[in-house]
Amino acid sequence: MSDSHYIGRFAPSPSGELHFGSLIAALGSYLQARARRGIWRVRIEDIDPPREVPGAADTILRQLEHYGLHWDGGILWQSQRHDAYREALAWLHQQDLSYYCTCTRARIQSLGGIYDGHCRELRHGPEQAAVRFKQRHPVMQFTDQLRGEIQADPQLAREDFIIHRRDGLFAYNLAVVVDDHFQGVTEIVRGADLIEPTVRQIALYQQFGWQAPDYIHLPLALNEQGAKLSKQNHAPALPQGDPRPVIVAALRFLGQRDDIPWQEMRVDQILAFAVENWSLTAVPESAILNPPFSNAPC
Known part of the structure; x- marks a missing residue:
C-alpha cells in the first residue's frame, strides 16, 4: 500500500554525472519516501543549457537504475515546463x-x-x-x-x-517552486548546500497561496580538502561496477545500519533492509569528511 499523501522527489541538473554526494541526496530522499510508503519522483532540472552536459540526463537516469533507485511515474523535464x-x-x-x-x-x-x-x-x-x-x-x-x-x-x-x-x-x-507544487511534493529531502535559498522558496509559496512542503537538508559529503563533492569540483562519477559497496558506504554516511552480509545480498535486498530500518533521527546534521570509495566496505 502506498501513502499517496507523501510525495518526495530527487531533482538533479544534467550538468554532469552523479557522484557520491548526489547519491547521498538521492538515497536519502528515496529512503524517506519509501519508509513513509509514499511516492518518489524524479525530475530533470534542465533549464540552464549553458551549464548542461550533452547526454548527462540519460546517464543520470541510468545511474539511478543501476543503483536500484527506481522512481514512480514518468520523468518531469523542466525544459518542457x-x-x-x-x-x-x-x-x-x-x-x-x-x-x-x-x-x-x-x-x-x-x-x-x-x-x-x-x-x-x-x-x-x-x-x-x-x-x-x-x-x-x-x-x-x-x-x-x-x-x-x-x-x-x-x-x-x-x-x-x-x-x-x-x-x-x-x-x-x-x-523549483512551480514544479514541486505541480507534482504535489509534500517533503523535499536534499543537500545542506540548499538551506540558504529555502526561505526564498517558502516566500514564493506563500505569495502564490500554496502550501509549502516540509524540508530535510542532509549533510554534505566533502572531499579531502574539505570542499563539498560537486560537479564543479570535479567529483568522480559513481562507479559503474558493483553498486553494493557504494550503497553501503552511503548508508553509513547517513548514520544508518550497515551491519548486513551485503556481499550475499542483491541491491534490491540491501535497499529493502535500508527502508525497513530507516531512521531520520540517526542522520547526522553536520557535513562529514568521508572519502567514499576508499572507506567503502570490502
Whole structure:
C-alpha cells in the first residue's frame, strides 16, 4: 500500500554525472519516501543549457537504475515546463509582486553582493532586464525536519531575488517552486548546500497561496580538502561496477545500519533492509569528511 499523501522527489541538473554526494541526496530522499510508503519522483532540472552536459540526463537516469533507485511515474523535464513558468511570472506581475531590473552584476557586487532594490519603483520595461521578486513578507526562519529551527540571513531573506534572468532563462527558485507544487511534493529531502535559498522558496509559496512542503537538508559529503563533492569540483562519477559497496558506504554516511552480509545480498535486498530500518533521527546534521570509495566496505 502506498501513502499517496507523501510525495518526495530527487531533482538533479544534467550538468554532469552523479557522484557520491548526489547519491547521498538521492538515497536519502528515496529512503524517506519509501519508509513513509509514499511516492518518489524524479525530475530533470534542465533549464540552464549553458551549464548542461550533452547526454548527462540519460546517464543520470541510468545511474539511478543501476543503483536500484527506481522512481514512480514518468520523468518531469523542466525544459518542457516553460509555459508554466511564464504563467507564474505573469501572475506575479499582475499582483505587483515582481519588477524589471537592469542593474549589472558589477553594481551588485560593488554593494557587497546583496541587491538594494534600486529598480523596484523605476518601472523599467523588459528590454535587457531581469525580473525580480518583490519581497513584501520575507521569511526569516523555517523548520527543518532534521535540524530544527533554522534562522535565515536577514539580508538574504529580505533581498528581492531574480526569478527570470536577463538572458531569458528561468531562475531556479521560481522553477523549483512551480514544479514541486505541480507534482504535489509534500517533503523535499536534499543537500545542506540548499538551506540558504529555502526561505526564498517558502516566500514564493506563500505569495502564490500554496502550501509549502516540509524540508530535510542532509549533510554534505566533502572531499579531502574539505570542499563539498560537486560537479564543479570535479567529483568522480559513481562507479559503474558493483553498486553494493557504494550503497553501503552511503548508508553509513547517513548514520544508518550497515551491519548486513551485503556481499550475499542483491541491491534490491540491501535497499529493502535500508527502508525497513530507516531512521531520520540517526542522520547526522553536520557535513562529514568521508572519502567514499576508499572507506567503502570490502
